[in-house]
Amino acid sequence: NLKAGDVITCTFTNVKNGHLIVQKTTSPSGDLTQFSINATGTGNITGGGAGSVSDANDYDYEVTPGTYSVPENQPAGWSKNEDNCQNVTIAAGETKYCEISNVKLGTISIVKDSEPNDSMDFSFSTTGGLTPSTFSLDDDSDPILSNTESFLNIFPGSYSVTEGAFKGFDLTGIVCSDPSQNTTSDLVTKTASINLGAGENIVCTFTNTKNAHLVVDKVTLPSGDSTSFDFMLRGIEYLKEFSLTDQANPDDTELAPGSYAVKELQTPEGWSLTGINCGEGVNNLDILLNPG
Numbered sequence: 026n027l028k029a030g031d032v033i034t035c036t037f038t039n040v041k042n043g044h045l046i047v048q049k050t051t052s053p054s055g056d057l058t059q060f061s062i063n064a065t066g067t068g069n070i071t072g073g074g075a076g077s078v079s080d081a082n083d084y085d086y087e088v089t090p091g092t093y094s095v096p097e098n099q100p101a102g103w104s105k106n107e108d109n110c111q112n113v114t115i116a117a118g119e120t121k122y123c124e125i126s127n128v129k130l131g132t133i134s135i136v137k138d139s140e141p142n143d144s145m146d147f148s149f150s151t152t153g154g155l156t157p158s159t160f161s162l163d164d165d166s167d168p169i170l171s172n173t174e175s176f177l178n179i180f181p182g183s184y185s186v187t188e189g190a191f192k193g194f195d196l197t198g199i200v201c202s203d204p205s206q207n208t209t210s211d212l213v214t215k216t217a218s219i220n221l222g223a224g225e226n227i228v229c230t231f232t233n234t235k236n237a238h239l240v241v242d243k244v245t246l247p248s249g250d251s252t253s254f255d256f257m258l259r260g261i262e263y264l265k266e267f268s269l270t271d272q273a274n275p276d277d278t279e280l281a282p283g284s285y286a287v288k289e290l291q292t293p294e295g296w297s298l299t300g301i302n303c304g305e306g307v308n309n310l311d312i313l314l315n316p317g
Contacts, residue, residue: 041118049078050126066093129224139164153184198232237314243269255290
């Protein structure tokens with residue numbers, strides 16, 4: 026409404042929007058997982074705060090001047106490392122970058138393989154903070170105790186799993202599948218030393234072989250004679266000499282599976298060896314003992 030002689034000045038002021046660019050870094054790098062985010066703040070966000078980022082794709086928020094935070098909806102199996110996307114102040118026309126970094130958690134599985142399958146419960150102990158720190162496994166059809174223990178959502182790092190000692194079984198193998206091949210095993214210490222990388226799934230199988238028994242008995246005619254007879258039991262890396270009488274208990278030797286020979290040494294004067302029976306089709310000089 027202008028009156029005669031009035032001079033009126035109108036000033037239009039514009040504020041240039043700024044940008045908050047959210048970046049994602051994952052370990053392992055290059056992971057394709059999408060992380061949902063939802064920015065909030067004291068100013069206005071063009072198009073709203075909902076968005077998503079990945080290791081390959083940033084998200085650019087166009088905002089008016091103000092202070093903003095970008096909460097992240099963390100997917101299962103991930104843990105947040107660093108986050109500098111909270112309470113970020115953006116001035117007019119300013120562009121700022123912020124970063125949220127995440128590490129992918131891994132899995133360690135321990136499997137028991139007994140040859141042959143057996144109800145023996147094998148105990149294990151761990152280091153590195155695995156929970157439970159001790160556990161037991163067996164390898165039979167009874168579902169009460171499993172043959173596998175899995176540790177889920179584990180941070181990258183160094184861990185160890187050690188099997189206890191059990192009479193009648195030998196630990197004959199520790200095989201670990203590790204994508205980065207950084208896991209080692211030692212049959213002497215019965216230990217798998219596991220170096221878990223980000224997002225790795227490592228499976229270690231402990232194989233135990235049940236020992237066999239070779240029983241040697243002496244029979245004389247007439248029965249009950251007290252004469253002592255000498256024997257030798259030989260394997261590839263095994264040698265044992267012993268004596269028996271008809272009155273003595275049979276000699277029971279626990280042995281690792283393999284090929285063995287047993288023979289009677291010099292027969293005492295006045296005696297003749299008239300028979301050797303190791304079972305149907307078994308030669309006493311070539312006895313094959315299977316596990317168990």
